[in-house]
Amino acid sequence: xxxxxxxPSQERPPFWRxxxxxxxxxxxxxxxxxxxxxxxxxxxxxxxLREQLGVPIDYGFLKQTAxxxxxxxxxxxxxxxxxxxxxxxGLLNTLQVAVLGIVFATILGIIIGVMRLSTNFLVNRIAxxxxxxxxxxxxxxxxxxxxxxxFFKLPRIxxxxxxxxxxxxSNRGIAIPWGIxxxxxxxxxxxxxxxxxxxxxxxxxxxxxxxRTGRMPILSLWFLVTLIAVGIIGWFVLxxxxxxxxxxxxxxxxxxxxxxxxxxxxALLSGLVIYTAAFIAEVVRAGIQSVSKxxxxxxxxxxxxxxxxxxxxxxxxxxxxxxxxLTSQYLNLTxxxxxAIAIGYPDLxxxxxxxxxxxxxxxxxxxxxxxxxxxxxxxxxxxxxNIYNRRIRLVER
Amino acid sequence: xxxxxxxxxxxMLLSMVLGIIIAACAAPAPTPVASEEAxxxxxxxxxxxTLDIVKERGKIICVGNANLPGFGFLDEEGNFSGxxxxxxxxxxxxxxxxxxxxxxxxxxxxERFTVLQSGEADVLIRNTTWTMSRDTDLGMNFxxxxxxxxxxxxxxxxxxxxxxxxxxxxxxxxxxxxxTELNLADQMAAAGIEYEPVVFExxxxxxxxxxxxxxxAWTTDKSGLVSRQTVLKDPSAxxxxxxxxxxxxxxxxxxxxxxxxxxxxxWVTFSxxxxxxxxxxxxxxxxxxxxxxxxxxxxLGLEGEFCAKIGLENDCFANVIRQVGNYAxxxxxxxxxxxxxxxxxxxxxxxxxxxxxxxxxIR
Ligand SMILES: N[C@@H](CCC(=O)N[C@@H](CS)C(=O)NCC(=O)O)C(=O)O
Numbered sequence: 001x002x003x004x005x006x007x008p009s010q011e012r013p014p015f016w017r018x019x020x021x022x023x024x025x026x027x028x029x030x031x032x033x034x035x036x037x038x039x040x041x042x043x044x045x046x047x048x049l050r051e052q053l054g055v056p057i058d059y060g061f062l063k064q065t066a067x068x069x070x071x072x073x074x075x076x077x078x079x080x081x082x083x084x085x086x087x088x089x090g091l092l093n094t095l096q097v098a099v100l101g102i103v104f105a106t107i108l109g110i111i112i113g114v115m116r117l118s119t120n121f122l123v124n125r126i127a128x129x130x131x132x133x134x135x136x137x138x139x140x141x142x143x144x145x146x147x148x149x150x151f152f153k154l155p156r157i158x159x160x161x162x163x164x165x166x167x168x169x170s171n172r173g174i175a176i177p178w179g180i181x182x183x184x185x186x187x188x189x190x191x192x193x194x195x196x197x198x199x200x201x202x203x204x205x206x207x208x209x210x211x212r213t214g215r216m217p218i219l220s221l222w223f224l225v226t227l228i229a230v231g232i233i234g235w236f237v238l239x240x241x242x243x244x245x246x247x248x249x250x251x252x253x254x255x256x257x258x259x260x261x262x263x264x265x266x267a268l269l270s271g272l273v274i275y276t277a278a279f280i281a282e283v284v285r286a287g288i289q290s291v292s293k294x295x296x297x298x299x300x301x302x303x304x305x306x307x308x309x310x311x312x313x314x315x316x317x318x319x320x321x322x323x324x325x326l327t328s329q330y331l332n333l334t335x336x337x338x339x340a341i342a343i344g345y346p347d348l349x350x351x352x353x354x355x356x357x358x359x360x361x362x363x364x365x366x367x368x369x370x371x372x373x374x375x376x377x378x379x380x381x382x383x384x385x386n387i388y389n390r391r392i393r394l395v396e397r
Numbered sequence: 398x399x400x401x402x403x404x405x406x407x408x409m410l411l412s413m414v415l416g417i418i419i420a421a422c423a424a425p426a427p428t429p430v431a432s433e434e435a436x437x438x439x440x441x442x443x444x445x446x447t448l449d450i451v452k453e454r455g456k457i458i459c460v461g462n463a464n465l466p467g468f469g470f471l472d473e474e475g476n477f478s479g480x481x482x483x484x485x486x487x488x489x490x491x492x493x494x495x496x497x498x499x500x501x502x503x504x505x506x507x508e509r510f511t512v513l514q515s516g517e518a519d520v521l522i523r524n525t526t527w528t529m530s531r532d533t534d535l536g537m538n539f540x541x542x543x544x545x546x547x548x549x550x551x552x553x554x555x556x557x558x559x560x561x562x563x564x565x566x567x568x569x570x571x572x573x574x575x576x577t578e579l580n581l582a583d584q585m586a587a588a589g590i591e592y593e594p595v596v597f598e599x600x601x602x603x604x605x606x607x608x609x610x611x612x613x614a615w616t617t618d619k620s621g622l623v624s625r626q627t628v629l630k631d632p633s634a635x636x637x638x639x640x641x642x643x644x645x646x647x648x649x650x651x652x653x654x655x656x657x658x659x660x661x662x663x664w665v666t667f668s669x670x671x672x673x674x675x676x677x678x679x680x681x682x683x684x685x686x687x688x689x690x691x692x693x694x695x696x697l698g699l700e701g702e703f704c705a706k707i708g709l710e711n712d713c714f715a716n717v718i719r720q721v722g723n724y725a726x727x728x729x730x731x732x733x734x735x736x737x738x739x740x741x742x743x744x745x746x747x748x749x750x751x752x753x754x755x756x757x758x759i760r
Contacts, residue, residue: 067579067582067583068578068579068582068594069581069582069585069592069594070594071568071593071594071595071596072593078586079582079583079586080586148605148609152605152606152609152610152611153609156610157610171609171610171611172568172611251566252565252566252567253564253565253566253567253568253613254566254567254568254593256566262593263611264595341573341596341597341598342598342602344570344595344596344597344602344606346596350573350596354507354573354574354596354598355573355574355578355596357507358506358507358510358573358574358575359530359579360530360534361510361530361531361534361535361536362534363511
């Protein structure tokens with residue numbers, strides 16, 4: 001008692017008024033409630049599945065025959081394959097759209113983002129209009145418009161537009177000539193692999209020399225030149241060309257031969273690309289603008305050409321600002337591809353979340369798998385982008 | 398008092414365990430599989446039956462179609478009409494003595510089972526095919542078939558397509574979540590015909606793609622084709638091929654677990670067949686009230702307590718006939734010669750007329 005009177009400031013308050021204890025207790029309570037709720041929902045779901053419907057959670061159905069056809073597939077698939085394979089078909093279709101979408105959206109996005117910063121009035125306004133229009137239209141509306149008002153309105157297959165090649169353009173899609181592998185194809189792939197190794201070596205050598213002489217060549221250009229050169233030489237050295245051209249032709253209701261990019265695929269891919277490019281353009285613009293004016297002025301004063309200024313000074317610095325938001329655009333594009341069902345493209349969600357779900361009725365199993373796969377895609381994309389981000393980070397001395 | 402990290406971690410773990418225990422107690426304890434059979438009847442007695450829920454609510458909710466003229470269609474005034482809708486009305490008439498005490502919960506092909514399973518609706522009457530896996534895996538119980546159908550294919554008249562073989566290489570539009578998606582694959586595989594399926598989620602998307610020439614053909618139940626043909630831009634430019642790909646028995650369904658409710662839906666459906674068999678219609682029903690035929694007396698509730706066996710008043714079937722009509726009346730009102738569809742009865746005639754409609758006796 002006496003002590004308290006003497007040193008009032010050193011005495012602790014009772015624990016129910018001690019801020020540190022309270023904050024710890026409140027955290028524990030919150031975690032308890034959250035975990036409790038999750039556990040409640042889970043047990044509730046499992047027990048009602050088992051008791052009301054008599055169907056416990058079971059992934060065994062994946063081994064059963066699917067029984068339905070899928071419009072397009074990157075691997076061989078027929079109705080007598082299993083649900084698991086149908087899953088895989090959907091997964092690859094999603095992957096195909098996502099990967100191509102990311103590549104094209106990035107290219108288009110950078111072009112438009114740079115256009116947006118142009119001092120040329122017309123170029124600048126076109127880019128602004130593009131961005132403002134697309135950013136303010138819901139993606140689903142855009143996709144359906146794109147599929148129904150643009151691609152459906154192409155001529156029917158019988159009146160297809162035939163471009164030289166021949167390329168058939170119809171509301172079925174686009175049929176283009178395509179290479180068919182011949183006997184020498186396996187050898188050729190090995191040659192290409194060798195070319196790749198050679199290209200990497202060339203790049204490293206050139207970089208070392210660049211460091212020594214202080215004049216750095218455009219490495220990516222040399223990389224490509226080497227690879228292509230090996231590709232061309234290999235093609236002609238082989239006794240028989242590794243690929244022969246297969247031209248599409250009109251047979252009955254459809255084109256045969258070549259390769260057909262379906263209308264649904266084209267509509268989905270182009271819809272996703274032009275939509276995401278608008279967002280990427282803004283990200284790129286913000287990144288470039290974040291590089292201070294002095295940098296550009298200094299670079300110009302050193303006598304660099306405008307292209308060199310962009311490539312060597314502005315872009316490397318802008319990238320640091322661009323990469324994190326760009327990553328989320330990539331993730332968005334991948335996830336947005338699940339709108340494919342609206343225009344009839346058989347992506348993962350359309351195949352699994354619709355057809356498989358309907359044929360089996362196993363909502364929990366199907367959706368847990370679908371969510372797991374999207375999560376995996378997203379986490380992998382994030383991982384690579386984070387690694388890249390770390391590499392280009394400003395190294396402070 | 399200082400919280401060491403150790404105490405903190407232990408606290409967290411404890412609270413998680415506690416959370417799980419509390420949740421597990423709150424949720425119905427999962428019954429071990431072995432005692433499931435024994436536990437089921439007891440549990441059912443305690444839980445409210447579907448009929449009680451419907452009576453308390455004051456109306457029955459049916460999963461229905463909003464886009465299929467003649468079967469289930471939502472008109473401009475916001476009213477539902479059609480063959481399937483009339484069966485929903487029949488249930489309302491039997492339960493409440495008032496055919497207007499019903500509500501349609503529209504659903505697409507893929508949503509319909511979930512809506513029923515989740516308890517959002519009481520019965521599914523939406524041109525739904527009775528199949529074994531729906532009956533078992535999806536936990537459905539099917540009442541008697543009200544419409545015997547088969548899958549057909551629609552093509553443009555000027556396409557010159559007459560047989561399945563003509564469809565080689567064609568692209569065919571189909572709606573997801575239907576039996577038709579599977580039948581198509583089966584039949585084409587059996588016939589060795591290559592085709593490109595284009596799958597959409599709703600009937601409207603399917604018909605748009607077909608009309609725009611994206612697909613050479615589209616397929617669904619023949620009744621669905623006839624019905625949707627009336628809403629195409631130029632109905633006369635299309636025709637339904639003379640092939641039938643499958644058996645599509647369409648009828649009402651309820652979820653597993655409430656046998657009394659299943660019986661009710663089943664017998665209300667049968668009562669419309671029986672009424673036609675005995676020639677009782679909504680117009681002449683009063684003249685049967687002094688009938689001496691025991692079969693008619695039982696159906697109209699003048700003899701025995703049959704409606705009580707499904708939890709209803711004795712005039713339950715009489716109300717169905719009086720307010721909604723017998724099978725022939727329901728059929729003709731929605732699909733018969735006076736409608737745009739003019740569908741011949743075919744298999745959907747009484748067994749006495751060479752059809753498949755056959756009701757077990759009320760006794
Ligand atoms: N009877 C088949 C098909 C039923 C079905 O959904 N038919 C379509 C085609 S006419 C339909 O009613 N669609 C209307 C809609 O989804 O809005 C089944 O049970 O799977």
